[in-house]
Amino acid sequence: MSEPVLARRRIILTRPREQAEALADRLRAAGAVVFIHPAIAIAPAADRSALDAALTRLAGYDFAAFVSGNAVAYALQNVIELPPALICLAPGPGTAQALRDRGAARVLAPREQFDSEGLLALPELQAVAGRRVVIFRGDGGREQLAETLRARGAEVELVSCYRRVAPLEEMPALARRLLEDQPDAALITSSEGLDKLLASLSDAAVAALKALPIFVPHARIAAHARASGCARVITTAGADAGLYEGLEHYFREPLTHV
Incomplete structure (x- = not known):
């Protein structure tokens, strides 16, 4: 053998x-x-004030994007229940599963290209003028997702929930x-x-x-x-x-x- x-x-x-x-x-x-x-190494954000404020407004967003499994873990560590109408965005299957494990009812993720570009190609993100989007990410993350959604007319808020050291x-x-x-x-x-x-x-x-x-x-x-x-x-x-x-x-x- x-x-x-x-x-x-x-x-x-x-x-x-x-x-x-x-x-x-x-x-x-x-x-x-x-x-x-x-x-x-991944560590919590040095200042949680923006994160805590965004979490209190979760029900007011149309979409919440989580750039990685770390974003899910650090943004939602104290969240008991996600708003049922909130559409969660994930760049790949691992992050999508992490969201489902946290009880997310509506998760969108690319089926092939697992990155911001793949996420931006989803039909649901083409006509987003006037929609409110929060992006949970680490310090100094890529800007493409936010910039493209803003160019499409969305109101985008960037929230740091962890940092890389x-x-x-x-x-x-x-x-x-x-x-x-x-x-x-x-x-x-x-x-x-x-x-x-x-x-x-x-x-x-x-x-x-x-x-x-x-x-x-x-x-x-x-x-x-x-x-x-x-x-x-x-x-x-x-x-x-x-x-x-x-x-x-x-x-x-x-x-x-x-």
């Missing part, structure tokens, strides 16, 4: 730890050796992992996360990271990784399933990716 494709492959996950565990478990079940070294305490262990443990691949799920790694690791560790196959879930992140000097960048489908399938396909036929 042949060995599973991912058996003994040493894979670095750089997501925040609480988001990495499900994929890590699946990879370990396939025989991979998984190391979790977050490039970004560099977990500097993780960097020495990650550097040792890169230099001593001969990993086979790294998964990087945001351009900001890659930037934090490149800024925080030693020169030798950065060189080792850039030489690895880097798996990313979006073409935008792939372009950023290549521009940052990563030599082998593999774009997968989104969510955990897409990353897993991308790894499996790559290690089944690595020569096709050279």
Whole structure:
């Protein structure tokens, strides 16, 4: 009986730890050796006043967009029940499921392109003049969703509910992992996360990271990784399933990716 494709492959996950565990478990079940070294840590917003004010007005919005699972977790951690008429917007299936788990009755999400562009292509978001939209996000998030909805005539409010910080305490262990443990691949799920790694690791560790196959879930992140000097960048489908399938396909036929 042949060995599973991912058996003994040493894979670095750089997501925040609480988001990495499900994929890590699946990879370990396939025989991979998984190391979790977050490039970004998620913390509550430094000032909750705007968030608390928006939550008191939830019933007054037509749409509430949540840019990620983190936005769902941090925006709704003290919300007992969402207004039944509120239409929640999610950029992908993971965020959509997180909203349903919190009791959201009406959730819209793209079926194919899991990002702001996919969300903006939904028929329900084409004629939004005069509609009220709140976008829950982290500090310094992308502006495209808000700008496009405003251009279509919507009244848009941006609310920060979490912030991203560099977990500097993780960097020495990650550097040792890169230099001593001969990993086979790294998964990087945001351009900001890659930037934090490149800024925080030693020169030798950065060189080792850039030489690895880097798996990313979006073409935008792939372009950023290549521009940052990563030599082998593999774009997968989104969510955990897409990353897993991308790894499996790559290690089944690595020569096709050279």
